[in-house]
Amino acid sequence: MSTTTRRDDRRAAWWFLLPVLVGFAVFYGYPAVRGLWYSVTDYSLINTPAFVGTDNYARLAGDAEFWNSLMVTGWYVVLNIGSQTLLALGIAALMHRLTGSLVLRATLLLPWLVPNVTVGLLWVWLLDTNLGFVNHLITALGLSPVGFFTDAAWALPSIAAVNTWAYTGYTALLLYAGMLQIPSYLYESAAIDGAGEARMFRAITLPLLRPVLAMVLVISLIGSFQIFDTVAVATRGGPVSATRVIYYFIYQQAFNYFNMGYAAAAAICLALILGVLTAIQMRLLRASSSDLA
Amino acid sequence: MKRILAWTVLAVVVILTIFPFWWMVRTALTPAADLYTDNAGLLPQHPTLINFARILGLTSEAEARAAGGSGARVDFARYLVNSVVYCVLIAGFQTMFCAMAGYAFARLRFPGRDLVFGILIAALMVPPIFTLLPNFVLVKELGLMNTMAGMVAPTVLMTPFAVFFLRQFFLSLPREVEEAAILDGNGPWGIFWRVALPMSRGPLITIGLTTVVWAWKDYLWPLLVGRGEENRLVTVALGVFLQQSPNTQPDWTGLMAASTLSVLPVLVLLLLMGRRLVQSLNFTGNK
Structure with a gap:
């Protein structure tokens, strides 16, 4: 009578899946196909899309603004992920050795809970050239005020710093959660052997944290590539093109210049870049193998 | 000695995390007319709720304008x-x-x-x-x-x-x-x-x-x-508010009052469900 275990829930299953499958088909599947189609057409939102082959991609390859937006995004990601990950690692390590206080963790989480638009506004005000608090401090030190968002050299690092402020706490908590999984006897026996904190961090924490660190890096890297809100609020891509990141480039092409086909092609390039980067990063960090497992 | 240093670093991190919010609320409580003269102290010299009142649509347009508003309707x-x-x-x-x-x-x-x-x-x-x-x-x-x-x-x-x-x-x-x-x-x-x-x-x-x-x-x-007035979300409204505000002299007190309102609900959420939220990171982040 063992055949009774071979159930088939076909009919029930489709009811369970119905809302999700409808949502997926209409707002993921259909637009994905449509996006691919737009990318090989000339489409301005008003006309019917006209097939142009690979023209959009050829144009992208020769578009200095497109390449500039990729460069700007790349720089932003390096500055943002670099500073954010190092700071978060430091904070997580301190918490790991000092305190797991819930109040502290909730405080660190606060900037992450706030809309990026609000974060952008807060810092545009704090970093304002004339009235901003930070420039008060700078002038109080006898230096001349800095146009954090209006000076082309400062704008991108400022955006990166703002988002580092917004996401460091969140990243630190993720890393801290990972550190909690490391067995404490490792630290105890290392301490008996006379290892200092720095040595323990390098020899125990870092290697055993690698899978979590890889995961966090991949997630924050992908998120960082998609920076939009802060730029939209603080600089709108300027001054000139100093902060026109790839998301903002696509947004402008689609909704300011109505080059839907061109924007779709750029979005596909971004998707490809993200896919390749994720694959490389996972491999570099040997994410699938954990020294603990 | 090392521990004191480590605690100091954490304290600095906490201050850097909280200070921008403090400054947001402080600016929101400052009369717009004071912005040029009263912009360095930790507390406003003449605290007021007028900025909240005007962005919540509780004042007449003339009052809102007098308090630093651009004249555009915000609600x-x-x-x-x-x-x-x-x-x-x-x-x-x-x-x-x-x-x-x-x-x-x-x-x-x-x-x-x-x-x-x-x-x-x-x-x-x-x-x-x-x-x-x-x-x-x-x-x-x-x-x-x-x-x-x-x-x-x-x-x-x-x-x-x-x-x-x-x-x-x-x-x-x-x-x-x-x-x-x-x-x-x-x-x-x-x-x-x-x-x-x-x-x-x-x-x-x-x-x-x-x-x-x-x-x-x-x-x-x-x-x-959802840019239309009727169904506009707080985040979208903040962006629109910034754009409506004159570039040369943004309505900072109004903007910071609005920003405060956008933070308040998540702050309440954090106070009510802080433990859950913090724990949710262990869930969603690592698996």
């Missing part, structure tokens, strides 16, 4: 309500529907299960902007521009992440309990409602809370399809 009371509705709709329905699907993928047997699940998960790799452009066209074609329905449409039914997350959880539920429910004569629905869902309160709240936070932060999509 953050309405935008706050819109944002709350937006978050509740998305978090409620999405969590429910994704729990159903997650359960089906984890427990039910039907042909094509792994294939369908694989396709859903592949969508996790696609950056949102790729589907955003055609979805904008679709919402336009459906005549849903500037409606709440159009704004929630792409996320109210599902996100691949929520399905994935809840499936992982249902896979970890002990089968024995469900098998007992089968012996009691329950079908798949009965097991789901009476056994699986009650046992998953924790993960459901986790994914629901995470979705609320994301929906609260949403900007680009509601900016594209």
